[in-house]
Amino acid sequence: MQRILLSVALVVALPAVDAAQPRAAGKSAQPPYPQMMTRAELRACLLRERDIDARNQAFEAVRVVHDEALARAAEEAKTLAGELSAVPPSDESAVARYNAKVDQRNKVVDALNKEAEAMNAKLALIRADAVDYMNECASKVFDKADEQALIKELGARPTLKHTPPPAPTPPQPRQIEV
Numbered sequence: 001m002q003r004i005l006l007s008v009a010l011v012v013a014l015p016a017v018d019a020a021q022p023r024a025a026g027k028s029a030q031p032p033y034p035q036m037m038t039r040a041e042l043r044a045c046l047l048r049e050r051d052i053d054a055r056n057q058a059f060e061a062v063r064v065v066h067d068e069a070l071a072r073a074a075e076e077a078k079t080l081a082g083e084l085s086a087v088p089p090s091d092e093s094a095v096a097r098y099n100a101k102v103d104q105r106n107k108v109v110d111a112l113n114k115e116a117e118a119m120n121a122k123l124a125l126i127r128a129d130a131v132d133y134m135n136e137c138a139s140k141v142f143d144k145a146d147e148q149a150l151i152k153e154l155g156a157r158p159t160l161k162h163t164p165p166p167a168p169t170p171p172q173p174r175q176i177e178v
Contacts, residue, residue, distance in 0.1 A: 037142040043150055045137035050157070052133055055126050059119070066119060069112055076105050 037045070080101060087098045151157070 034141045037140050037146075039143075039146045039150065041140075042142045042146050043154075045133070045140075046147075046150055046154060048129075048133055048137065050154075052126065052130050055122075055129075059122055059126060062119060066112070066115060073105065073109055073112060076108075080105060 080098075083098065083101075087094050089095065
């Protein structure tokens with residue numbers, strides 16, 4: 001009988017002992033409530049979102065122009081490939097003219113490649129800023145009244161036009177000089 005009473009006493013006393021002990025630092029019984037953003041913080045986040053959107057739209061405009069230039073370069077490559085069969089190997093001046101066209105095209109392609117590297121760096125920066133924005137702003141709680149007031153103050157959010165990226169083009173081999 002004493003064993004049963006001792007067991008019951010332990011079962012009843014353990015939760016009380018656990019509650020009396022101080023919790024380890026950083027651990028709370030309830031999950032922390034998210035802090036509400038102030039209007040100034042929300043304004044900064046909205047301005048940041050608009051900046052990222054504007055930079056993204058500007059990048060998209062540059063990308064469209066770049067893609068058009070790539071398409072022209074691919075057409076020129078096809079034209080040059082067709083011209084190669086008409087160049088007689090024994091005619092040095094015809095070979096020199098053809099090689100000059102190929103060199104000119106290669107310069108254009110090199111310029112497009114440098115432009116693509118710069119565009120990739122800009123896109124990486126925009127994406128990194130977007131990730132930071134998502135981590136710092138998008139997951140926070142804010143007052144809807146503050147948001148409505150800021151939208152009246154800053155103006156409506158611009159509508160974004162998103163164009164899907166084009167299908168990747170297969171790599172174009174460089175023409176070998178004759």
